[in-house]
Amino acid sequence: MSPSTPAPLRIAIAGCTGRMGHMLIEAVMAADDCVLAGALDRAGSPAIGQDASAFLGKASGVAITADLRTGLQGADCLIDFTRPEGTLAHLAVCRELGVQLVIGTTGFSDAQKAEIAAAAEDVAIMMAPNMSVGVNVVLRLLDMAARALNEGYDIEIIEAHHRFKVDAPSGTALKMGEVVANALGRDLKECAVYGREGVTGERDPSTIGFATIRGGDVVGDHTVLFAGIGERIEISHKSSSRATYAQGSLRAVRFLAGKARGLYGMNDVLGLG
Structure with missing residues (x-):
């Protein structure tokens, strides 16, 4: 040297x-x-x-x-x-x-x-809950999207990981929720919905929903869905390695x-x- x-x-x-x-x-x-x-x-x-x-x-x-x-x-x-x-x-x-x-x-x-x-x-x-460069760019995009889509859009976060993962939702999914909630002036602890079963009634538009999938050898997939009337915007990141x-x-x-x-x-x- x-x-x-x-x-x-x-x-x-x-x-x-x-x-x-x-x-x-x-x-x-x-x-x-x-x-x-x-x-x-x-x-x-x-x-x-x-x-x-x-x-x-x-x-x-x-x-x-x-x-x-x-x-x-x-x-x-x-x-x-x-x-x-x-x-x-x-x-x-x-x-x-x-x-x-x-x-x-x-x-x-x-x-x-x-x-x-x-x-x-x-x-x-x-x-950081996720070290991927791509995921962290997605977090920035989510902040921008949430500020622009702040009315009339229901927000759902869907994540999938391998069968061996022990925590749910994933840390990345929670971080995505925090970014979106902060951009909307909400507290994720108060507006997050982590599961639905039975007669739940109509969806509260102020909530942010989470859905968790566990199976196989999925490295990590995350999608944030902004669902409006007449259109849906999906921001996704999928890890293959x-x-x-x-x-x-x-x-x-x-x-x-x-x-x-x-x-x-x-x-x-x-x-x-």
Whole structure:
């Protein structure tokens, strides 16, 4: 490495043996400006002690570990797509060690989100329910559409994911709902309808409906429907690979480089304001 070449970003991956973990490791290994520095998995995993990139048929020299301090030693940033309880445990150690954090985990409660915001006073964190560049462009389009279609249109959000997803609606669907509700001057907590069954009566035009589908290996489909009289507008995003989430995560890592503290979103990463 020449004196003018910046040191590679040292990245640790949480949940490294899962589908998203494998995609993240592959993306890090393929990036010229990144290096795998740590690989975390749950205690008792049969993968503990194995090389983190063995599934790729190549060696990284990084052994999978359940010990957070071992896995984060020397890391600049941890990418975490696990579950809320695990992410918060990782967050506490990252805060202690000064390791930045990119959070793609969904399903946080308001109290848990407050914990993350508090930790961001000491370490730089980028948190988003979806790391896809395309999804975040769609969020901007939804804000524009909702402001223009603010009267006479019923709004429904339909999302589909694979059978293994444990939270519903998806974090991305909820974010879409928040964007639309904010654009309309509404509070999503007050206007969201998450299920319909039986005799529900006529639709309240002030509500935002959610429909959830779980099945097969669907990576992630989201559609926001603005249904008016005589026309329907649909804004959709469909993921065919988790690679887009991995690449978005690396963009987030690069964005955080050099930042001491603060809580950021993908709008900040992409310069969308």
